[in-house]
Amino acid sequence: MREVVEPPLVRAPSGRSLADMVFANAEEAPDEVVLNRKAGGRWHDVTAARFRDEVVALAKGLVASGVGLGDRVGLLSRNRYEWTLFDYALWAVGAIPVPIYATSSAEQIRWILADAGAVACVVESEEHERAAAARPDLLIWRLDAGAVDALVAAGRGVDTAEVHRRRAAVTPADPATIIYTSGTTGRPKGCVLTHGNFYAEVDNAVELLYPVFRSVSKDPAATLLFLPLAHVFGRMVQVACVRARVRMGHAPSLKQQDLLPDLATFRPTFVLGVPYLFEKVFNVARATAERMGRESSFDRAVEIAVRYGEALERQAHGGPGLRLRLAHRLYDKLVYARIRAAFGGKVRYAISGGSPLGRRLALFYAGAGIVVYEGYGLTETTAAATVNPPLAPRFGTVGRPLPGTAVRIADDGEIWIKGGQVFAGYWNDETTTGEVLHDGWFATGDVGQLDDDGYLTITGRKKExxxxxxxxxxxxxxxxxxxxxxxxxxxxxxxxxxxxxxxxxxxxxxxxxxxxxxxxxxxxxxxxxxxxxxxxxxxxxxxxxxxxxxxxxxxxxxxxxxxxxxxxxxxxxxxxxxxxxxxxxxxxxxxxxxxxxxxx
CATH class of the missing domain: 3.30.300.30 (ANL, C-terminal domain)
Structure with a gap:
């Protein structure tokens, strides 16, 4: 197969600005908990109404500080509640957040801020402040120095109507963010993603992945964001969670000693990660079994889980048999429950991207009670362009096109993508934009194959x-x-x-x-x-x-x-x-x- 088109599951979004989601949530379900904020070692609930009020208060401070429609503002921080708060406050006043990885070098920070023409930058630490302060004309707000409180105080005299006026001026075609690709070679490029790009992406993703974003059990849907929000994957899931009113928390570190306690106390129902994370959890579990002298039992549990995952994959043909279900029930208590406990105990779903996840490992996790929906996408496609559908996963592939998306395999094997989530172009770089966009099709630079049912397999990257x-x-x-x-x-x-x-x-x-x-x-x-x-x-x-x-x-x-x-x-x-x-x-x-x- 050379091309497959998946029709959209939803109509064009009613919202214009991404900030509209915050106000709609507060109106429709003001008392629903949409975020958790960690303070004093505990998670504190933030309702839809409270989050809206905090967004408005911060947005007024941004107005008072001179941030205008279309202005670019850097976001340089690890994952934390204030990251999301600033994101939506900036959108509420029609500004354009420019995320920067907290691990970026001083040279990278300065170059991105200069290339984007940023008028201000939100930083987390004194180290970040020193790097950003190389531009004397740049407004800098430091989170660890009380930036939010200072801006809220500055905005008390601003009429709330001004925030609503600016929000109403934004259209779906306007830039929502400029995300600079991390770049394995050379200088990073700024991908301009519009408000419409995000709506096309998240509305279809939420509808397709309903087990993930909807409450299908006694546990309301919840996730802990530990992949950097500066990356398009984490950012897309943040927006999807706000859109679907999924309870969301922030974890600043991927290091095991930091992340595991946060997972244990937050207890998400789904996580997003990269294959390295899932490999690490599996390998640590097997090493633990070896230390206890139970490696043969663990390996048997793996085989049962893989077979169970294969049976789930062919659910339409009968699913797991009785003997397999009984063996699975035994190992669920002995092994699989401990795997789930590593993610907090309530996780039933995961979304994986960034690089291919091995088929056997994906089958193991499915058999262990965590279905990993593997997908594929790039910054230029607002994250996912393909994903495995819940009712028909094909482990070892990156799934079918996200609804509303078309995937084509060019003559040289390159993957081309078309859809509402495809970016508007590179910032200040019309030449490179013209090289990768062809009549609405984005040439990804990746190489892959479509099977007869439209499932995509990634085989490599052209330049690699x-x-x-x-x-x-x-x-x-x-x-x-x-x-x-x-x-x-x-x-x-x-x-x-x-x-x-x-x-x-x-x-x-x-x-x-x-x-x-x-x-x-x-x-x-x-x-x-x-x-x-x-x-x-x-x-x-x-x-x-x-x-x-x-x-x-x-x-x-x-x-x-x-x-x-x-x-x-x-x-x-x-x-x-x-x-x-x-x-x-x-x-x-x-x-x-x-x-x-x-x-x-």
Whole structure:
């Protein structure tokens, strides 16, 4: 199949500005809890009416400070309640929020603010303030220094009618935000997303993924946002939650020691994540079972869960049989409940994006009671362009087009997308915009295939395709994702462009390595640098490489690999905030290691 079109599930939205959602919620359900705010170690309810009032009060402060229609304002902070509050207050006055990752370098912060022509910037910390203050004409509001209270006080003399006048002036075609792509190479580009883009995206997503965004059990729908709101994925889900009145909280950190307590106290019914998160939870669970001497029981539970997931996938043909249901019930108490407990105990659904999630892992989670709806999208498509439908998931694919969306496979295998969520263009860059937009179709740069039923599978990225000296095209993502799924592996980067064969750099998961050493009676504090040539470790990793190679031809397979004594991390500048490897940066930093793979 070369093209598939999915008709929309909803009519054109009635709203003009995204801020309209806040006012509609307060009018229709003023006492409904729509957000939780963490203070003093506890979660505090915020009703629809209260959130509207706080948005209006802050919006008046923005007016008093001189923020006008169409002005760009930076948002530089980790996830927190004030992030969402500022987002909607800025929309209420017709301004354009420009999110910036809290982990951005000072150079990146300054460049984005300058390129966007921002008149002001909301920052979280003193460090952020120093970076943004390089522009003396920039208004800066620091959250940790009482920015919200100061702005609310400044706006007390502003007539509320002025906020409503500005909100009414916004049209669906107006820019809602400029999101700068994190960029694995070069300078990030500013994607202009309109209010209409978001409405087209979230209205159809909420309607399609009704088990996620609607209360289908005794537990009202709720989610904890821990993926950065500066990323389009987190931002889209924020807007969808406000639209559907899903209770929402914020978690500032993805680190296990920070996130797990927040999940345990908030207890979401669904989460959004990237494959790395789901792999990590699975690997930690298996390591725990090994320490307890129950690895064989855990592996049996995995097999049962995978079979159960396969039965759910073919539900229309009868679903799980009696023996499978009985075995599943046993392991639900012993194993699966603990997996769900890692997410807070009430999670039944998850949305995964960013990179492919392995079919077997997706089946395991489905069998363990957490259905992961895998999707695919980009900043330019306001997040999801495809997603697995609830009534007919096909695990291992990224699903069918989101309702209201068309997907086409070009002659060279590139994925093209058309729909109401496709962006308006790049900020200050008409040339690049013209290169990727063709009569309403967005050329994604990704390569994929549509099956006979319209389900999409991603095979790689055009610019990342390796061409060996023998002329073989290799999509590295297929190999990297499979190697990375091994418990001992943190990251994998496949190399081989214009080389005689494919090779790989592998980094280790320090926690998993400590467990591996302990299980073998070896010192758990052995430095990673002492293990890069360890025969036993290399044998373990060779198994991961062999499993990855089983998915490709001999010419595409990894012939050699090198274990590095350091990890690829965002802090070190090797990963984007969405945890994608920066290939050129890594290639330059480890040039000698790559050369060694092709010598001797």
């Amino acid at each position: 395709l390796l061409v060996t000296s023998g002329g073989k095209n290799v999509a590295p993502a297929v190999l990297e994702d499979r190697v990375r799924a091994h418990p001992l592996v943190s990251q994998c980067l496949v190399v081989g462009d214009q080389r005689p064969y494919v090779a790989a750099l592998i980094t280790l998961d320090a926690e998993a390595v400590r467990h591996w050493l302990t299980q073998r009676g070896r010192p758990a504090d052995t430095p990673l640098a002492d293990l890069v040539d360890d025969p036993d470790l290399l044998a373990e990793l060779q198994q991961a490489v062999d499993e990855a190679n089983a998915a490709v031809s001999r010419a595409e397979s990894i012939r050699r690999f090198r274990v590095l004594p350091v990890d690829f991390t965002e802090d070190a500048g090797f990963l984007t905030p969405s945890l994608k490897p920066k290939r050129e940066v890594i290639g330059e930093a480890f040039r000698a290691e790559i050369e060694s793979l092709y010598s001797g």
